[in-house]
Amino acid sequence: xxxxxxxxxxxxxxxxxxxxxxxxxxxxxxxxxxxxxxxxxxxxxxxxxxxxxxxxxxxxxxxxxxxxxxxxxxxxxxxxxxxxxxxxxxxxxxxxxxxxxxxxxxxxxxxxxxxxxxxxxxxxxxxxxxxxxxxxxxxxxxxxxxxxxxxxxxxxxxxxxxxxxxxxxxxxxxxxxxxxxxxxxxxxxxxxxxxxxxxxxxxxxxxxxxxxxxxxxxxxxxxxxxxxxxxxxxxxxxxxxxxxxxxxxxxxxxxxxxxxxxxxxxxxxxxxxxxxxxxxxxxxxxxxxxxxxxxxxxxxxxxxxxxxxxxxxxxxxxxxxxxxxxxxxxxxxxxxxxxxxxxxxxxxxxxxxxxxxxxxxxxxxxxxxxxxxxxxxxxxxxxx
Amino acid sequence: xxxxxxxxxxxxxxxxxxxxxxxxxxxxxxxxxxxxxxxxxxxxxxxxxxxxxxxxxxxxxxxxxxxxxxxxxxxxxxxxxxxxxxxxxxxxxxxxxxxxxxxxxxxxxxxxxxxxxxxxxxxxxxxxxxxxxxxxxxxxxxxxxxxxxxxxxxxxxxxxxxxxxxxxxxxxxxxxxxxxxxxxxxxxxxxxxxxxxxxxxxxxxxxxxxxxxxxxxxxxxxxxxxxxxxxxxxxxxxxxxxxxxxxxxxxxxxxxxxxxxxxxxxxxxxxxxxxxxxxxxx
Numbered sequence: 001x002x003x004x005x006x007x008x009x010x011x012x013x014x015x016x017x018x019x020x021x022x023x024x025x026x027x028x029x030x031x032x033x034x035x036x037x038x039x040x041x042x043x044x045x046x047x048x049x050x051x052x053x054x055x056x057x058x059x060x061x062x063x064x065x066x067x068x069x070x071x072x073x074x075x076x077x078x079x080x081x082x083x084x085x086x087x088x089x090x091x092x093x094x095x096x097x098x099x100x101x102x103x104x105x106x107x108x109x110x111x112x113x114x115x116x117x118x119x120x121x122x123x124x125x126x127x128x129x130x131x132x133x134x135x136x137x138x139x140x141x142x143x144x145x146x147x148x149x150x151x152x153x154x155x156x157x158x159x160x161x162x163x164x165x166x167x168x169x170x171x172x173x174x175x176x177x178x179x180x181x182x183x184x185x186x187x188x189x190x191x192x193x194x195x196x197x198x199x200x201x202x203x204x205x206x207x208x209x210x211x212x213x214x215x216x217x218x219x220x221x222x223x224x225x226x227x228x229x230x231x232x233x234x235x236x237x238x239x240x241x242x243x244x245x246x247x248x249x250x251x252x253x254x255x256x257x258x259x260x261x262x263x264x265x266x267x268x269x270x271x272x273x274x275x276x277x278x279x280x281x282x283x284x285x286x287x288x289x290x291x292x293x294x295x296x297x298x299x300x301x302x303x304x305x306x307x308x309x310x311x312x313x314x315x316x317x318x319x320x321x322x323x324x325x326x327x328x329x330x331x332x333x334x335x336x337x338x339x340x341x342x343x344x345x346x347x348x349x350x351x352x353x354x355x356x357x358x359x360x361x362x363x364x365x366x367x368x369x370x371x372x373x374x375x376x377x378x379x380x381x382x383x384x
Numbered sequence: 385x386x387x388x389x390x391x392x393x394x395x396x397x398x399x400x401x402x403x404x405x406x407x408x409x410x411x412x413x414x415x416x417x418x419x420x421x422x423x424x425x426x427x428x429x430x431x432x433x434x435x436x437x438x439x440x441x442x443x444x445x446x447x448x449x450x451x452x453x454x455x456x457x458x459x460x461x462x463x464x465x466x467x468x469x470x471x472x473x474x475x476x477x478x479x480x481x482x483x484x485x486x487x488x489x490x491x492x493x494x495x496x497x498x499x500x501x502x503x504x505x506x507x508x509x510x511x512x513x514x515x516x517x518x519x520x521x522x523x524x525x526x527x528x529x530x531x532x533x534x535x536x537x538x539x540x541x542x543x544x545x546x547x548x549x550x551x552x553x554x555x556x557x558x559x560x561x562x563x564x565x566x567x568x569x570x571x572x573x574x575x576x577x578x579x580x581x582x583x584x585x586x587x588x589x590x591x592x593x594x595x596x597x598x599x600x601x602x603x604x605x606x607x608x609x610x611x612x613x614x615x616x617x618x619x620x621x622x623x624x625x626x627x628x629x630x631x632x633x634x635x636x637x638x639x640x641x642x643x644x645x646x647x648x649x650x651x652x653x654x655x656x657x658x659x660x661x662x663x664x665x666x
Contacts, residue, residue: 037597038552039569044482048557048567108552108567108598115532115551126531126555187525187656188561265499341561341653342495346481 001152004378005371011223012374019367026360029353030105038108041354046346047337051330051358052106056099058208058329059365060179061201063095063136065209067172068239074165080231083380084217087228089144090372091213092172096137098365105357125181132174139168144372152379176201183336191269191335194257200250201328206243208324210236211317216373218314226377230310237313241301244320248295251327268339273331280345283334286326294323445522445541446605447633447661448619449643454627456512461627462490465515468621472606474594476572476584485566487603488517488618497652509666515618515628518543518564518603519652519660529559535600541634541661542605550599557600561656564602571597605630633661 033040043050069088072078104110121127143164150157180198187193214236217228258266271277273287297319300306307313339345350358455462469475469488476485493500496514520543526535527543534549535556557565572584573594588594592608595601606616614620619628631640649663 037568037570039483039597041569043569045484045566046563048554103553106553108554108600109550112532112549112551115534115549119532119549121531121533123528124531124555125529126553130531182555183558186529186559187658188653189558336558340563341498342491342563343498344495 001149001375001379004375008374012370015370016367019363019370022363023360023367026356026358026363029356030360033105033353033357034110038106040351042348042350044346044348046340046344047334047348049106049333049337050348051350051354052102054329054333055358055361056102056106057179057201057332058325059095059098059102060133060175061205061324061328062209062212063092063099064172064176064202064205065207065212066092066095066140067169068206068210068243069213069236070165070172071169072235074162075169078235080229080235084213084228084232086144086148086376086380087213087216087373088209089140089147090376091209091216091369092140093137093144093372094365094369095209096133096140096175097368098361099133100137101361101364102358105361125178125185129175129178129182132171132178136168136171136175139164139171143168148376148379151383154383173202176205183332188341189336190263190265191332194254196250196253200247200254203243203246203250204324204328207240207247207320208328210240210243211321211324214240214317215314215321216369218310220373220377224373224377224381226381233310233313234307237301237307237317240317240320241298241307244294244298244301244324247324248291248298251291268343269335272339272345273335277339278345280338280347282347282349283331283338287331290323290326290331293319294327297323443539443541443634444632445634445661446520446610447541447631447640447663448517448605448616449629449640449647449649449663449665450515451627451629451665452512452514453666454622454625455515458625458627461622461625462513462515465618465621465628466490468617469603471587472589472609472617473592473604474572474589475601476568476594478570478584483569485568485572485601487566487601488515490514491516497650499653499655500650512666514664516562516564516652517618517662518605519562519658519662520603520605521658521660523658525559525561525656525658526556526565529555531555538607540607540610540632542607542610543602544604544607545599545601547593547595547599547601552598552600554600561653561658562660565600566602567600568595568597 041050041052066088069081069085073081073085104113107113116127116130143161146161147157177198180201183189183192184194184197214233217233217236220226221228255270258270268277272280273283274291275281276284297316300312301316306316334348338347455465466488470477470486473487475487478484490513493509493512493514496516502509520541522541524535524537524543527537530536531553532549532551534546534551536544536546538544552567554567557567573596574584606614606618609616616630619630622628629640629643631638633640633644635641643665644663647665649665651660651663653660
């Protein structure tokens with residue numbers, strides 16, 4: 001089936017070339033970082049994780065979001081998702097590949113990454129995160145490829161894929177739960193030390209992943225002559241709405257616990273992120289913007305008349321995706337570090353190499369996604 | 385009927401095994417040192433009864449008592465200690481706060497004990513110099529977080545770093561509630577054209593290795609000196625001022641135990657539940 005990715009219109013090739021260009025630029029900056037060390041990033045002794053780990057955390061959510069199609073289709077036999085379930089699975093592959101690239105970019109000694117496997121350490125949450133992430137990646141690669149290949153050959157998918165599909169559902173929940181455990185199991189960082197972090201992660205994942213899928217599905221209708229069907233699009237909209245509602249409800253709970261308890265440690269980060277702390281406020285504008293656009297879009301989505309138009313849906317999904325990207329990809333990780341445990345504030349600004357590397361990883365993810373979707377859409381359209 | 389019963393017994397037996405095994409497996413997961421102490425079995429503790437309450441101590445646990453008044457009132461003593469430590473261990477000095485690496489440093493009361501509140505400012509207290517370093521906790525959260533056992537607890541209670549094992553993920557830095565860990569953001573050695581290395585800060589102590597970029601480092605209680613029967617270099621730098629007392633806090637007959645019994649001491653962030661082995665007399 002791979003050959004399906006090798007033929008396309010000029011627009012397709014221009015897009016591929018653009019992504020390859022972005023990857024090359026970021027790749028050069030990575031070589032620069034590799035030679036000079038992570039000192040070329042904006043990270044410091046106080047803010048020891050930055051954009052890379054933030055993006056990793058967000059992309060784990062996007063990967064987990066794919067399950068919102070797999071689950072209704074395979075468990076509840078929701079036929080309308082039949083055409084796009086494969087898109088969810090392939091999105092998860094691209095997202096996890098990005099996660100692995102972000103982690104690698106963040107390591108001080110990337111050549112030693114195998115130490116995590118050579119010296120398995122069950123008391124470290126990072127060990128478990130590696131297991132579930134790789135497990136979910138392999139499951140999606142196998143399921144996605146075999147099921148699509150069966151469709152290509154016009155035969156029913158082999159029976160052995162069923163248990164793997166069922167297994168992929170707890171794995172999707174698992175990748176984001178364990179990623180939340182990376183943060184919420186640490187003493188001394190109040191912003192992360194909250195039992196609702198894993199639920200918050202899942203709610204934002206189940207809104208962000210389907211939002212991206214909805215956008216891609218609408219895009220594919222325009223550029224690839226692939227129609228997911230209005231029923232599926234509308235259902236995606238509903239899933240996004242409820243997940244986003246839960247996400248903002250959970251965020252509200254954090255505010256209540258912080259400000260009603262008046263516990264200084266719990267208030268400091270919220271202060272810093274949303275209102276400014278001792279004059280430090282470099283994240284206030286983005287964080288307020290994030291809550292504003294996210295909540296506006298969620299409320300609009302509650303109106304059936306609004307949701308009917310695909311254009312409106314695309315705008316709302318874009319707003320929710322951006323909102324959650326800021327909240328989780330930037331605010332969550334930095335919030336845990338910037339007011340440090342000793343009530344000192346060291347702010348963080350990403351550097352040019354750091355941003356270029358992040359863009360390269362996004363481009364690499366988009367490239368994987370494009371190639372996989374090209375294959376999937378060609379097969380689907382051919383059989384339609 | 386028979387088949388059903390056999391099936392039931394099978395399931396019941398399996399559940400019983402799982403039920404017995406699960407709690408101990410979970411405990412092992414929680415105790416970072418259970419697996420990570422490949423160097424030797426650190427004494428396990430029974431459950432604690434409350435904040436800062438401790439069960440019967442077992443094994444060696446090295447600790448340090450710092451008399452803050454003596455440090456503050458002996459001019460230049462803090463700087464002398466820091467210099468002794470940083471020279472001994474080739475701690476690089478990049479001259480900027482972003483890339484800073486520190487094993488032993490000074491801070492004020494407010495930022496050393498942020499959770500202690502006072503109504504009126506006690507001037508004497510607020511002018512004191514608090515020497516801060518790795519606390520060599522009894523239950524270190526950094527050891528629990530490390531995915532490669534590059535950070536582990538020695539049988540003498542010292543939290544050690546294996547610089548060659550570290551992948552530079554900096555999970556331990558996020559996990560440490562005391563900010564005791566530094567990362568080599570830059571290469572502490574400069575390379576000459578001929579391939580030889582020059583260390584960033586002179587003089588170089590050939591007795592202790594320099595690090596490479598991309599790994600975490602921190603105070604190791606001078607484990608190498610201890611093995612030769614010497615005191616940690618900061619304690620040695622204090623001379624006979626008595627500003628620092630080092631020893632086994634689990635040995636009731638040690639000098640440090642005597643000092644701990646006779647003085648009111650405080651630890652940093654006791655609510656973190658890591659049981660720091662560094663104590664301050666105020």
